[in-house]
Amino acid sequence: MPKSIARTYSRYTEDALAVLASLIRSARVQQRISAQQLAERAGISRSTLQRIEKADPKCEIGIVFELASLLGIALFDASPSSGELRRYRTLQEEKLTLLPERVRQPAREVDDDF
Amino acid sequence: MPKSIARTYSRYTEDALAVLASLIRSARVQQRISAQQLAERAGISRSTLQRIEKADPKCEIGIVFELASLLGIALFDASPSSGELRRYRTLQEEKLTLLPERVRQPAREVDDDF
DNA sequence: ATAATTTGACCGTTATATGAATCATAGATT
C-alpha cells in the first residue's frame, strides 16, 4: 500500500459498514458472547473485532463475513443455515459467463469534430 | 498480523464473497467500464480490483463496498441511490442502544458438583 | 455496595495488502 492515499468513502459505503457493524454487535450481545469469546471462535484478535464493531473500513472482508457467518447474520438475504447463497452464487456466476469477457471502448470517430 | 495463521473460511463466507465478486464484475461489464477505468474511479489499483473480482477474502471491506456503491449494487437490499440504507442504519443503531452494553457469564454455581 | 469481568483505548511488532510496473495473451472491433 505505497503512496499513502487518504481514502474517502461514499455515504452509502459508510452506511453499509455501520449496518453490518451494528448487526454484528447486536447479534453478539443478544447471544451473550463476549468479545474475547467471539474473537477466539473466529480466529482473530479482540482488537480486530473491536475495529469491526466500530465499522472500520480497513478490515479484511473475509473476516467480517466470517463473523456474520458465525452469528447467523444474513448476507444477500440468505441466512448462513439456509444454503440459499450457494444457489445464488451459481446463478450469478452463470450469468457472468453470458457476458462478454472484455469491455472495449467503441472506436472513436475518425473524423474528429471541432 | 504476526504469527502467520492460515485462516479458513466457512462455505457461507466463500459463497458471499463469490456472489459479491461476480455482482461487481457483471455490473462493470454490463456498464462497459474497463477494469482500469473502474479502478481509477474507485481510487484503487487495477491489481486490487482484480483480486476483488476473484473473491479474495483479504481485501479491505471499505474498498469492496465502495465498488458496489459506484456500480449501483444493492447491499442489505438497499440500492445506493435509494437512501434506504441510511434509515436502516439508524434503526439498527437504535436497537443496539436498547441492549446491555456488556455481556457477562452467569455466575457459576458455587456448590460445584462432582 | 461489592466484586469481577468486560470493554475501550493504547502501543510496538510483524505479516501482508496495496500500489506500481511489466509482459504475454487474447478478445473485441474494424
Place this chain on the structure above:
DNA sequence: AATCTATGATTCATATAACGGTCAAATTAT
C-alpha cells in the same frame, strides 16, 4: 484478418492491518 486494447499473471517495495499485550474504567451479577 489485422489491430489494438483489456485482461491475467507476476514481482517488488512500502504502508499498514492484525496481533498480543497492558491499563483504566465501568457495567453487570451477586
